[in-house]
Amino acid sequence: MEPVYDVMTRLLTEHFGVPKDQIRPDATLEALEFDSLARLELGMLLTDTFGVSLPEDRADITLAEAAEHLTAAVAAAGAAPLPHKAVR
Structure with missing residues (x-):
């Protein structure tokens, strides 16, 4: 399974159109100009992908904190991440 951070990076670029040069571990959703609706949509995509929110x-x-949170939540749930759905 692909690391959580890499999945998030792909979702940000492919689904939300965030330029790759803006994606860094210390970048926040706020700095990436995600409003509440975009954060909700990202949250739903991540929940669909990993089964945790x-x-x-x-x-x-930060993106690093989000990846750490998701990784820990998946481990705590004792479940393997769900197979990543193709991003269109």
């Missing part, structure tokens, strides 16, 4: 109240979460 991001904290909803954290616009300031």
